[in-house]
Amino acid sequence: MKRSMAIWVNISFRVFVALAYTLLGAYVAFWSSFDLGEWAGAPITLFLGILFMLYGLFRIWRAYLYFREADESSNYAEYED
Numbered sequence: 001m002k003r004s005m006a007i008w009v010n011i012s013f014r015v016f017v018a019l020a021y022t023l024l025g026a027y028v029a030f031w032s033s034f035d036l037g038e039w040a041g042a043p044i045t046l047f048l049g050i051l052f053m054l055y056g057l058f059r060i061w062r063a064y065l066y067f068r069e070a071d072e073s074s075n076y077a078e079y080e081d
Contacts, residue, residue, distance in 0.1 A: 007070045011063055018059035025052025 028034075029049020036044040 003070055011067050011070070014059065014063035014066060018056050018063055020056070021059060022053050022056030025049045025054075025056060028052060 026049065029046050029052075032045055032049075034045050036048070038044065039047065
């Protein structure tokens with residue numbers, strides 16, 4: 001069954017935000033010039049960037065689960081006998 005336009009907009013927004021978090025994490029970890037100190041011999045911005053990237057990947061996974069769930073629940077008003 002076809003997905004509605006609202007589901008496509010929702011999924012595309014979720015993927016866009018997930019990619020934004022991932023790119024923000026890459027920027028903070030590798031290209032920013034912030035100096036927040038060090039922890040365990042590594043800059044704190046590296047850990048913060050890795051955290052953002054992991055959260056972005058988690059959001060991509062959640063968008064995939066939403067996409068799959070929207071496909072499975074397409075028979076909302078149909079009942080099996």
